Amino acid sequence: MKHIIPYIAILTVLFYAIFNAYFKKHSSKTVHTVSKSYAQHVATHTVPHVDEALSRIDTPEYTRQYITDIINHGSESLHFKKNEVMEKGFVSKQDAPKVACYVSTLAGEKCDYAKEASLLYASNCAGCHGNDGKGVHGSYPDLTRRPLLGIEMRKELLEHLRSKH
Numbered sequence: 105m106k107h108i109i110p111y112i113a114i115l116t117v118l119f120y121a122i123f124n125a126y127f128k129k130h131s132s133k134t135v136h137t138v139s140k141s142y143a144q145h146v147a148t149h150t151v152p153h154v155d156e157a158l159s160r161i162d163t164p165e166y167t168r169q170y171i172t173d174i175i176n177h178g179s180e181s182l183h184f185k186k187n188e189v190m191e192k193g194f195v196s197k198q199d200a201p202k203v204a205c206y207v208s209t210l211a212g213e214k215c216d217y218a219k220e221a222s223l224l225y226a227s228n229c230a231g232c233h234g235n236d237g238k239g240v241h242g243s244y245p246d247l248t249r250r251p252l253l254g255i256e257m258r259k260e261l262l263e264h265l266r267s268k269h
């Protein structure tokens with residue numbers, strides 16, 4: 105009897121690994137338009153929270169926070185380019201909100217940005233997104249688009265969640 109214990113242990117580990125791989129594949133399919141953690145975060149929300157997020161999602165403040173988050177965490181969920189993601193940390197965490205403030209003015213929004221912000225943008229972001237924020241030759245996301253791509257995806261997810269309740 106004792107000798108089957110290792111086999112049972114191996115089978116359990118195998119089963120767990122297969123289950124996990126399947127589950128991961130499955131869940132990434134359903135949330136591939138937004139980052140996984142955001143989808144998980146939202147899934148814990150109740151209806152008033154979803155409504156509250158939807159009521160703020162088109163505001164310049166929400167957009168600036170989103171831009172700050174992308175700078176700090178990077179982006180790989182927009183699938184804008186096949187083989188390229190945006191690395192995190194092109195500017196420091198301290199500078200990220202300043203640059204986000206500057207970026208929003210490229211879209212015609214009012215924001216009182218720190219004077220170093222335009223230089224930080226020019227030297228760390230403009231190479232891909234262009235001095236005017238519209239994306240060099242359309243090959244990088246247009247930062248003056250409203251809503252931004254990631255925000256549009258969040259909106260769809262939130263509206264979908266609300267319709268389920």
Ligand code: HEC
Nearest residue numbers: 171179180181182183184190194228229232245252253254
């Ligand atoms: C090396 C090129 C490169 C640089 C430099 C770069 N980005 Fe990006 N950025 C990208 C790519 C590629 C994407 C799309 C990523 C994806 O598909 O998820 C992106 C996406 C974004 C988005 C999301 C746009 C949307 O519509 O949702 C924002 C905001 C953004 N970048 C801001 C910045 C800012 C601000 C800087 C400078 C601090 C910067 N980026 C520097 C390549 C770059």
